[in-house]
Amino acid sequence: EAGVTQSPRYAVLQEGQAVSFWCDPISGHDTLYWYQQPRDQGPQLLVYFRDEAVIDNSQLPSDRFSAVRPKGTNSTLKIQSAKQGDTATYLCASSPSGQFSNERLFFGHGTKLSVL
Amino acid sequence: GDSVTQKEGLVTLTEGLPVMLNCTYQTIYSNAFLFWYVHYLNESPRLLLKSSTDNKRTEHQGFHATLHKSSSSFHLQKSSAQLSDSALYYCALSDLYGSSGNKLIFGIGTLLSVKP
Numbered sequence: 001e002a003g004v005t006q007s008p009r010y011a012v013l014q015e016g017q018a019v020s021f022w023c024d025p026i027s028g029h030d031t032l033y034w035y036q037q038p039r040d041q042g043p044q045l046l047v048y049f050r051d052e053a054v055i056d057n058s059q060l061p062s063d064r065f066s067a068v069r070p071k072g073t074n075s076t077l078k079i080q081s082a083k084q085g086d087t088a089t090y091l092c093a094s095s096p097s098g099q100f101s102n103e104r105l106f107f108g109h110g111t112k113l114s115v116l
Numbered sequence: 117g118d119s120v121t122q123k124e125g126l127v128t129l130t131e132g133l134p135v136m137l138n139c140t141y142q143t144i145y146s147n148a149f150l151f152w153y154v155h156y157l158n159e160s161p162r163l164l165l166k167s168s169t170d171n172k173r174t175e176h177q178g179f180h181a182t183l184h185k186s187s188s189s190f191h192l193q194k195s196s197a198q199l200s201d202s203a204l205y206y207c208a209l210s211d212l213y214g215s216s217g218n219k220l221i222f223g224i225g226t227l228l229s230v231k232p
Contacts, residue, residue: 004160040125040224042206042223042225043206045219105163106160107160
């Protein structure tokens with residue numbers, strides 16, 4: 001079974017540039033999560049979807065960050081105008097449906113972003 | 117709001133010695149689910165252990181943990197450390213019917229380094 005695939009693995013930007021991260025979840029997983037993990041911190045949820053619907057984006061900085069999952073499969077997270085404080089690893093995770101779906105999070109390798 | 121505390125950022129052990137990684141949590145809701153995720157270098161984070169049952173020991177791959185709701189703790193233990201246990205360990209909390217809903221709150225992680 002293929003795991004969660006993320007690309008790119010690394011990104012280096014100047015402040016003000018835009019960047020997009022792509023995630024392909026495990027086939028059949030209806031829930032998809034984007035986490036931000038700054039250096040020396042644990043993952044912090046940005047947004048999650050069930051199918052194509054956003055369930056919770058309360059921690060997503062809406063002025064510069066956006067996330068979509070138009071067909072309920074792949075997802076894209078975009079930063080419009082990156083800041084140095086966005087330097088972090090961005091993790092995508094998926095899980096199958098179920099009452100306790102977050103028990104079975106499957107993570108990708110992450111995208112390591114450096115904003116200079 | 118909910119929170120998870122992992123007091124040790126780094127634990128260094130000699131192979132063969134017992135492992136104990138501390139995790140305490142805070143939630144006002146009684147339906148807490150606690151998890152340990154492990155992140156090996158160059159791999160994706162993956163679930164190691166989970167529990168929602170008070171005072172019941174849960175085991176996997178030689179590691180064990182017991183959820184103690186009275187002390188809000190879920191410490192990870194192993195009787196004898198192996199070199200291959202070197203990794204980053206995250207404790208995480210979900211209170212399905214409470215403020216965090218169907219999402220995980222992670223601690224900052226503990227890096228376990230096992231030396232020969």
